[in-house]
Structures are given as C-alpha cells and as structure tokens.
Amino acid sequence: MSIILQVTDLVKRFGSLTAVDRVSFEIREGNCFGLLGPNGAGKTTTIEMMEGIKQPDGGAIRYRGEPLGEQFRNEAGIMFQTTALQEFITVREVMRQFSRFYPHSVGIDELAERYALHEFLDQDTRRLSGGQKQRLLLAMAQINQPKILFLDEPTTGLDPQSRRNLWNQLQQIREQGATILLTTHYMEEAYELCDEIAIMDHGRIIAHDAPDALLEAHFDDVVVQIHAADIPRDIGEREFRAVYRNDSAHILTGDVNKTIEHLLHFDIPLDRLRIRARDLEDLFLELTGKELRA
Amino acid sequence: MTWKRIYALFVARNIEFMRDRSALAWNVLLPVLIIFVFAYAFTDDNPEKFKVGLIAQGSLQGAAAQFSDTRYIKFIEFDEAEANLFKVERHQVDLLFDADGNRYWINRTSPNGYIVEKLLIAAYAESDATLHKILVEGDEVRYIDWVIPGVIGMNIMFGALFGIGYVIVRYRKFGVLKRLSATPVTAMEFLSAQILSRLWLLLVVNLVIFIGMDLFVDFRMHGSYFNLLLVFVLGSVNLICCGLVVAARISSEEVANGVLNLFSWPMMFLSGVWFSLEGAHPLMQKFALLLPLTHITEAAREIMIDGVGIIGIADHLLVLGVSSLVLLWIGARIFRWE
Ligand SMILES: Nc1ncnc2c1ncn2[C@@H]1O[C@H](COP(=O)(O)OP(=O)(O)O)[C@@H](O)[C@H]1O
C-alpha cells in the first residue's frame, strides 16, 4: 500500500508551550490511523496542521509526496472537533453550498439517506440535536467523496447509541476504500476502528503500531481484577502491587495460578474475580503513569 | 477563482441576510427613516425667507443701510462678486448686492429674487444713486439638492463598512470561516462573494431611498443616471473593500465596532456631506481627498447638480477604482480564516 500522507518532525509552539513536539508518522492509503491521547495531548493541533489549517513551526507534511496544495483540498474531507455553520441556513442549503465548492460531489439526497438526515433537510441547522449535527458534519466532510478523511474526536459528547451508529458509518467509509485519520480519547474507538494507532502525550508520540501489536509488544501478562471491597488496600498494594481504579483492584500477572493461590492464602473471596487481557487503557497507564480519561 | 464557488457563497450569504429579520429590518427601516427626516426637515418654511449676498467696504450709508435693515432678510457678507455669482445662479442667495458699486445681480427665474429686488428699489426710491441691474440665469439649487448626494453616499458608507465588517468578524469568531478554509475556497473567492452580495443589497436599498426622496422632495437631477449608478457602484465597492481590510484579521466584534466607528465618523463629518469644505483649512481639504466618501459625494453632486458628464468625474472614478483594487489586494493578502 502506498503512503498517502506523511509528516516528519512536526513542531508547533504556543508561546513557551510546545504543543506538538517532533511528531513523525505516515499513513498508508486505505488505512484508518488513530491518534489516541488524553485532553491537551496535542491531537487537535497535530491533525489541524495536517489538514493545512494551522501552520507548523517546523517539520514537513506531504500528501502523495507533494506539499499540501489544490489536489489535497479537493480530495480531503474534514470534520473539526467543533464546527459552526452559517446562521439561518437549512441542512439542504448548506450541503448544496459545500457541494458547489468541489469539482466532483456526491448527491445531497444520497448523503442525506446514508446519514439519516432526509427528514431534517429543510430544517435550520441550529435546531439539530448533537447527534444529528454530528451526522451533518460528517456528511459535509464526505460531500466531495474524499480520498482522505480527517475526523477530530468525532464521537466525543455523543450518547452510546449515536456513537455506535457513527462507528458503523465509519466502517462503511473504510470499506469503500477511503483513508481515515481519526483522533480520539476513547480506547475502544481506536481499537475498534483503527489499523494503526499512535499514542500521544504532551505533544509526543510515545507508542505507535497496530493495536494488537502494541498490546503484544508491551504485555505478555494478564489482569486479574477483583472487587476493591474484597481486597484491603494495604494487602493489595503490598502483596500484589495492585492498582486501584474505580471499584476494582487490578493485579498484573504472568502466572494466574500462582496469583490465585496467593490470593487464597490471604483469604480473599474470589466470587467476583475476573481475568482479562490488558487493553490500550492499561497500556496508556503504563506508558504515562496516568489514565487516558482523566 | 471559480464562479461556481463564488456563486455558492453569494447565495448562502443572501439567504442568511434575508432570513435574519433584525438585520433586514435595520437595512430597510434606516432608509425609510432617512427619507422621512428629510421630507420633514426640508418642507418646513424658513423664517428667514430671503438671503442677500452683500459686498461692502466699510459701513453702509443711506439707502444701502436702510435696505440692510430690512427684517426677515438674511444678509451674508461676501468679498467680491465674481466668485459668488454662481450662488445667485443656483438660488442659494436671492440677490447679490454690491453696495459700493450700486450694482445688483438677480436670477430671472427666482421668485424670491423678484421680491427682494422690489424691496431694494423701494429703499433707493429717495436716493440719487442709480442702481445697476444685472440678470443671471440658472435653476435653483436648494440645500436638499446639495445634501442628498452626500446622504446617499453616507448611507452606502455605513452599510458597506458595518455590513461587511461585522459579518466577516462574526464568521471568524464562531469558526464559520475555519470550516470554509477546509474546502478549496480561496480568500479571494470568499471576499468576492461578500462584495457582490453586499453590493446588490446596497444598490437596491439606496435605489429605494433615491426614489423615495424624489417622491417627497423632488430633488435636482441634471446628469446621466448611468454615470450616477457608476459612481455609486464604484463607491460601494470601494467602501466594501475598506470594510474587508478592517475585517481581514479581527475576531472580536467589539474591536471591529471600534475600528469601524473610527473610520466612519470622521468620514461622515470631513467628507463634505453636510457642509461644504470650501471654507475649511487647506490641510483639511487635502485630508478629505483621502476619504472615499469625499469622492463619492463630490462626483454625485457634480452629476446631479451641475449635470457634469463622465469626463468631468473621471478623476473621482479613477481614485475610487484604483484604491478599490489596492484595498481588495491588501484585504486578500492579510486575510486570516482563523
Ligand atoms: N491557540 C492556542 N493557543 C495556545 N495554546 C493552545 C492553542 N491551541 C492549543 N493549545 C494548547 O496546546 C495543547 C494541545 O492542545 P490540543 O492540540 O487541542 O490537544 P488535544 O486535541 O489533544 O486535546 C494544550 O495544552 C492546549 O492548551
């Protein structure tokens, strides 16, 4: 697969803060690439430089080997983290307006059908719900049948049902061959949608690979999860180096049998015990010492 | 540049304007208000019904002094006759009286001149001096005839500066521009669409004012309507481009408001809209030539009052046209989407 978009040593500073610090990666055509990181990690700044919206202070961005230019503008579909639309305009009008910006565009009715917008076509865009507006913005980003789609936290603030719908729609877009660059702070989202993930923190990429490869490379152990009330904190932390999160104590181990024996030795009840593989959330915790969703 | 994109932006802006009731009301009500103010202000009778231009070295004596005591005549002192004759031609003074030379000038078509002449002759009835009468010709130019070109220019100025400035600054503040910048739309395409959309609006609104005022006060229009349209189109484009430059980077409505006021108020008073700049300080006259509204007002006046042709206003058109291009170029260069 050819490289569609490539960034090298991208830097962006805001005063004394280096929001993006020598970030480099490349995106293969047809792949879904995820930038995963907590709030303030520098995801938006990075993706907006790649979209040509923000000027980098250093580094290079190449689309099909060339600096961003007219071809890129015509072939890119962009959905910002937050977007305002012109006031007093209906869904149909704004879609028609944007379709006229491009040499080739998808039919409005077809898009409205695909994103379940047909019943709102003649409604003022300010009267759409959160999920409806997000679908409209996604439809607008798709109006030129983009070769590459940029999505900055597309599901943040959506209810689980709307999020699930959006995931399905993104899967369909992928199946049609478009490349996607997606930022998110939802581990499940990155895991579910992306072929490749770069984990970002403090403006740097701290890990980068396919989701399963990332997990394999960092972990050959599993998590034994016990209800926090069942294991006193002093014993958990001293004897098992357990990490307490939410209502659970998480114990990392390479040998489950031995750990369970050990637990029985301390008379810990095992009724609510769960054993699971480690996920990206654990990985993030391990890499940065903090949680993804702080 | 593609016209398809400009057209798409143009249509969307028009839709927004038409549906934004408060903006629409403001753009329709203000002109109606202007028409009414003028209709009432200028159909009212002036107690000082008669105006006489007076040329006299030293104090007046005899018959001349007696004439100058006539009540309800306003005497305006002039240095010399020649330079002020046009005021008689235009009925701005009813009679010009040279007391030292026992000469007077009146306009053969001025009813007021006719009456004031009777009073002058009566004052001289007992005197040995013989009065010398000189007739001039020309239609009346009332203040309203003189001020209307400027008022329309001023209305265009406010509509252009604030209409463009506010809209673009608001688009930037709320991120509408940012979304457009993610499409192939260029700054020049966006700005062109804004110019076109504002231009037709200004022309329609001011055409309504023009017709409305003509119905109420029947002002003077001696030149070509086409030339006048040309002046107002170029003037509108010029002022719209001024608005574009102001709005090229600002993203706060308050700052934009301040800067736009800073531009528009001096223009309103220093462009000779309300009173002639003839007697003003030479430096101020020079400064006024830097203001687009001065050129719009003067060109429109020359057309409407004096019937001047396209050659006569070419200098104003040139200034307006060239500076529009320069402003547009600057505006597009320094324009920021975010
Ligand atoms: N325009 C700006 N001016 C100053 N600081 C900014 C600006 N935009 C972002 N930042 C800072 O840069 C860092 C990265 O922000 P951002 O890229 O939005 O992170 P993310 O999208 O991962 O939440 C944050 O600390 C943020 O406060």
Ligand SMILES: [Mg+2]
């Ligand atoms: Mg962000």
